[in-house]
Amino acid sequence: MLDNPRSPRVRAVAKLANRAARLETGLFLLEGPQAVAEALTFRPELVVDLFATPTALERYTDIADAASEAGLEVEFVTEQVLETMADTVTPQGFVAVCHQFPTSVKDIFNSEPKLIAILEEVRDPGNAGTIIRAADAAGADAVILTGRSVDLYNPKVVRSSTGSIFHLPVAVGATLQDVRDRARGAGLQILAADIKGGDLLAARNEGLLTAPTAWLFGNEARGLTDDDLVLADRSVSVPIYGHAESMNLATAASVCLYESAFAQRA
Template identity: 70%
Template sequence: MLENPRSPRVRAVAKLSKRSARVETGLFLLEGPQAVREALRYVPGAIVELYATPTAWERHADIRQLVAEHEVPFDYVTEDVLDAMADTVTPQGLIAVARQTPTAVKDIFAASPRLIAICEEVRDPGNLGTIIRAADAAGADAVVLTGRTVDPYNPKVVRSTTGSLFHLPISVGGDLADVVSRAHAAGLQVLAADVGGGDLLSARADNTLVKPTAWLFGNEARGLEADARGLADQALKLPIYGQAESLNLATAASVCLYESAFAQRAEH
């Protein structure tokens, strides 16, 4: 059992809450039973090591079974050690260290996707995590991150995805113009979600949303820059029927992705 919160091993795990350490090592943190469980189910080979308090280990029989099945390295830790490793204030007894497994953007478009999300300059970890989760729920084929979008392996992003990070391909660090070009070459239209765009209901009525689509989402505060918006085939906005000033980015993205999912599934 690891008992010293100041040991080099514990400190190395704790450093993964910082981007510099994640870039240097290619590793990231998974906290809590949900994230650990989904990683064990979908990418068990990516898990480098797993740490658990005895209480948490006894509580999660399904995780014990998956760890044994995939022969994942495991150690008991004290509550103090887990607290020192964790990014959260109240960790839930389980932490894993995993390898980052991004997908090359060329491989995403080579797979003939019908629905993807492109995130350009999305900076809030909670928003990005929720968009990844919504894309997963809507049956999207991938999420592509461009520009200075927040690191998908940021602990807050990982928690916000509630495991969806491991369910669909995620591409990072792409150039938006290159990604849009690849989307067009793969037969996808690119629709920008933008407050200055046309009415989403009209696009629904004329069957625009039935086509294979890459939705383009911009920064929370500024939206899409003019040059980024100009790369899209069309810009669309969600109507606001009440008195709300605007919609949260992740909420708007969820609606857009589901509108396309509904239209495509009704057609096919």
């Protein structure tokens, strides 16, 4: 059992909370039973190391079984060691180290997608992870984080996705111009979610949302720039019928993605 929080191995895992260490190693941190279970179920080959407290492994026997089936040995650690490794204050008994696995933008558009989400300069990791989760739930084919967006493997992005990063392709690092060109080449329209855009309900009534669509979402504070909006075929806004001053980016993105999912399945 690992019981020394200051050991080199424990410190190496803890360093993965920092982007520099992730870039150097090509690894990232996974925390909590839900995320670990999703990794073991959908992408077990990515898991390099799996750490757990004896109490947690005894409680989550499904994780113990999945690890065994994947040929992974679970290494026991103390609560103190787990807290040192994890980015959160309460890691809930599990920490894993995984290989990074971004999908190429080329592969995403070669797969003839019908619905994708593009994140341009989305900086808040909670928003990015939640949009990935919403895209997964809506049955989207992929998510693309442009080079100006938050790091996909930021621990808060990973946590907020609650395992959805293992369910659908996610590409990183491309420019918005390149993504736009590839989307159009693949026959997708680009709809920009923008507060100054046309009403989403009107777009639905026009039948606009039935077409293969790449939704474009911008920065939380500034939204999309004029240069970004020029790259879209049309701008659309989620109407606010009550008295709220605005809508959280991840919430608005969820509405847009589901509207397209409903229309495409109608």
